[in-house]
């Protein structure tokens with residue numbers, strides 16, 4: 001107790017001191033335990049960022065006034081994780097597992113992220129696609145605890161004020177926001193406020209895969225209504241009960257939200273997620289050069305699939321110019337992917353964008369997109385309208401027969417659209433067809449991995465949006481690749497945020513894609529893998545973040561001093577889920593001192609902030625100090 005008080009009172013560095021001696025850093029770990037000691041002794045047991053549960057040592061229990069509140073045995077985190085894993089395994093259904101993991105995250109993010117990172121293969125399909133889709137569908141029914149923030153038209157004019165309520169940790173700092181309006185959740189359509197599961201899930205990946213600190217993440221739903229009749233009639237639906245706002249009300253609400261966020265947290269990265277394409281492209285265009293933001297469905301997906309496609313082309317062994325690719329789905333993701341493939345071919349092979357575009361044949365709900373189709377084409381589709389085909393082709397099989405593609409990419413949300421006949425047709429056209437059914441969740445996938453490998457006699461080069469189990473054909477077991485934006489957005493976002501980039505530029509996205517593509521070894525390629533193993537996601541993200549930061553410097557967007565070794569700096573700044581040590585000041589002092597402040601912001605007000613170079617539990621702290 002005395003030790004904690006001493007730490008609180010001055011060593012090493014009071015808030016004032018911080019500004020004059022920027023290389024000493026104070027962290028929340030010094031502030032918060034004493035807060036609990038002084039004001040709410042047992043509160044630390046209920047704070048997800050600080051709770052250690054049975055891992056509190058006897059000394060800590062004394063210091064923190066927890067004596068008697070826990071069973072006598074002090075446990076290691078390893079044992080705690082083993083128990084959690086057993087509990088996790090005991091739940092039978094994916095939804096029960098999802099609810100269990102959500103409650104674990106509410107109890108202790110350290111335990112949650114240890115469990116997730118040690119068991120990625122089992123936990124990712126629960127916290128992310130496909131189970132997160134079901135969690136969204138059941139969001140109202142399963143709602144348990146407040147998480148994230150909601151903004152609706154009744155808050156117009158007061159959003160900035162409402163943001164001040166976001167102090168889940170008494171820490172007034174947010175580094176990353178994932179925001180949706182719930183209008184296109186995975187391939188499940190308009191789920192209104194139930195879409196909150198997606199920002200929560202994506203942010204869990206930002207922490208697990210890239211190392212954002214969980215206490216600085218904020219999931220948001222802008223509740224602009226829903227046109228989902230079933231939800232509007234559902235007693236448990238938690239959103240506003242009105243149809244979706246017309247643009248006159250919609251845009252001012254979203255604009256106010258974005259401006260309020262940037263005003264409150266000038267360094268924040270904002271990721272747009274699952275906005276329907278009538279707003280997604282416009283919002284991105286309006287804000288991409290003004291604030292640090294990107295749209296994951298358009299740009300993140302684009303980069304991931306471009307990387308996988310580049311590797312798939314290596315396996316096909318066809319000249320690049322001979323590829324013809326049919327897209328089923330010409331929405332946010334379809335167009336985003338086509339754009340990023342063009343960008344990557346330019347970067348890696350110097351192929352002009354206009355030439356690369358000619359590879360693509362886009363099919364939407366009305367059929368093949370041609371310049372003469374006669375409908376009012378959305379502006380984002382126009383660059384891909386075919387000028388060389390004038391007849392109307394509606395059916396996908398007919399498109400395949402006409403175009404004779406070397407690959408088909410599904411981003412339509414239409415389950416089973418790649419039926420046996422279509423896959424068979426692809427196999428007659430080319431030796432190794434590229435088959436990417438990328439729609440999520442699993443039940444919306446355009447085909448299954450089993451179908452694709454069976455019908456193509458394992459010749460296809462396959463990637464799906466949601467994970468499929470291994471497929472055995474004859475004696476051989478194939479491990480289907482997962483082409484999901486989760487490979488890119490954590491590293492892209494972390495790199496952009498860490499170097500305090502002014503924007504997420506096209507160049508930064510292209511190098512992120514190139515970095516991902518380059519991380520697949522020849523051995524993995526030979527086994528048909530077009531993405532690196534997901535188990536290495538932290539290393540993958542660190543390398544992507546490094547490439548992104550290099551590019552941000554090259555383009556003049558970065559606003560920190562250039563670190564000597566960018567990869568090391570990235571790695572040092574990644575949150576590691578380990579417990580804080582709540583010992584008296586002497587040991588705290590040793591643990592928190594900043595080794596070398598090689599990442600420093602160069603302008604006010606950020607220039608007062610430490611970007612921590614020890615990673616782990618330390619947060620940017622200018623707000624803590626009551627600063628700017």
Ligand SMILES: NC(=O)C1=CN([C@@H]2O[C@H](COP(=O)(O)OP(=O)(O)OC[C@H]3O[C@@H](n4cnc5c(N)ncnc54)[C@H](OP(=O)(O)O)[C@@H]3O)[C@@H](O)[C@H]2O)C=CC1
Nearest residue numbers: 186187329330331332333364365412413439440465484485
């Ligand atoms: N693997 C991954 O990482 C990602 C996967 N996705 C998945 O991609 C899917 C689409 O997402 P997104 O692009 O944002 O959605 P959009 O609504 O923007 O686009 C959907 C597209 O599919 C077309 N479409 C709908 N029904 C049919 C049909 N019956 N036949 C042919 N085309 C059809 C639409 O046509 P029209 O334009 O005429 O309406 C539209 O072009 C979702 O399932 C989503 O989960 C998305 C992002 C990332």
Ligand SMILES: CC(=O)C(=O)O
Nearest residue numbers: 186187274297440485
């Ligand atoms: C993965 C993703 O972002 C989507 O399906 O929308």
Ligand SMILES: [Mg+2]
Nearest residue numbers: 186273274297
């Ligand atoms: Mg999405």
